[in-house]
Amino acid sequence: MIALLLRDLKIAVRAGGGFGLGLAFFLIVVVLVPFSVGPQSSLLASIAPGILWLGALLACLLSLDRIFALDFEDGSLDLLATSPLPLEGIVSVKAAAHWLTSALPLVIAAPFLALMLNLPAAGYFWIVLSLLLGTPALSVIGTFGAALTVGLKRGGLLLSILVLPLYVPTLIFGAELARRGVNGMDTQTPLLMLAGITFATIALLPFASAAVIRINLR
16 A cells, blocks of 8 residues: 555656646635735735635645546556455545645645735634645545546546535635634634544545446446
8 A cells, every 4th residue: 555655646746737736726826816806914814714725625626637547548547446455445545645745735835825815823723724634535525526537538627517516515614614713713613524524535435436436447
């Protein structure tokens, strides 16, 4: 499993759809927001958690179609599906590789980009915590969507349509957790809901993704 994870990390970086593209998109979103809503510091500070979360969500979406596409094209996916390794474990490794290359850099960069949105200093901890807790769910859900569309030509648009509705609960509770943390409000409810979504997707969706891949490879 470790060897497979290292292989996927190398492929993600060399294929050009890794952390560089996601970070660039994340930066573009944060830079353009002040131009669209105006330079009011109070307004930017109030919408900063939502903007950061939306930017991270869309940045993670960019590389989803590459999770299984390269392996499907060169036949590696068939070999992995027939290997002694459980397919559910392989899917989990794919999701972990996507999170490490696409989502984790966004979590690290979020506090620095928050400066451009005048996010109060008290909100840095909460925006990092919410992204760190919620982005694994984005990668696992995205892996499930990639499994549904593997083998389809030009399946990127269909993948986005399938995945975006599933991302909505994570976006709502992630942004709400950061917003409440910034405003000094009670964060227990969104924190528990966000953690519940993440742990539920990690526990259940790899089995669904593995089942879908077996069907698509028949």
